[in-house]
Amino acid sequence: MKLYSGPVSLFSRKVEIGLHEKGLAFEQILVPFTQTAGYSPRNPDVLAINPKAQVPVLVDGDLSLYDSTVILEYLDEAYPDPPLYPKTPVERARCRLFDVFGDEVMLAPLRFLMHRTEPKPDDPQRWSAKEDKAREAEAALAGHFAEIDRALEGRNYLCGTFSAADIAVFMAVFWTRRLGGPSLKGHEALASWYGRLRARPAFARVIEEIRAADAELSAPVEGAFAE
Ligand SMILES: N[C@@H](CCC(=O)N[C@@H](CS)C(=O)NCC(=O)O)C(=O)O
Secondary structure (H helix, E strand, C coil): CEEEECCCCHHHHHHHHHHHHCCCCCEEEECCCECCCECCCCCHHHHHHCCCCCCCEEEECCEEEECHHHHHHHHHHHCCCCCCCCCCHHHHHHHHHHHHHHHHHCHHHHHHHHHHHCCCCCCHHHHHHHHHHHHHHHHHHHHHHHHHHHHHCCCCCCECECCHHHHHHHHHHHHHHHCCCCCCCCCHHHHHHHHHHHCCHHHHHHHHHHHHHHHHHCCCCCCCCCC
């Protein structure tokens, strides 16, 4: 199996956690990425497989796939043990909603924090305009943290047992922390869930790789991972 991944790509790293959780061996192909040029020049295999030209892309034998959620669903059907989705249609649907929550609902405000890993522009006004928007986005993210905290009250994982929902929502929370967003303070259930996931070998391994990639590629972010 081959995975075209990005060194600081939230969605690629989400798939990597799923692969490690399942104990699946894969060849990781890191596509070029810099904070100034983004994903340019594009990897030719990614361009040929994904009409959106994005990573992650998974190649498993004759099958080529893109989109992190489609990839995780395929992996769970092709390699069911250990499962990443619950058994019943209702539980599976709830789990998928959490995936959308992480990937789309939280991503919307998270995008406004992404300039923080790029080199600061020469014009300080451009930076402060971006930061004004980032502060609004942080308020939205803090609201989402409160929602996740409520969803986790009395349970260890979002869908009862560990699932793809935890991977997707964890990635959005981790990315928020990485980009200097709100802390988990005051959200006990969320904080202990986050700590529980971070301690899993699959998550710890991927987090370490992201932090190493950031040390090499990204501007230091003020307040990143601050308590
Ligand atoms: N919904 C897609 C999103 C993929 C995505 O946004 N990938 C980013 C890296 S995290 C990318 O390749 N961006 C380059 C671009 O959009 O041009 C998924 O879940 O895989």
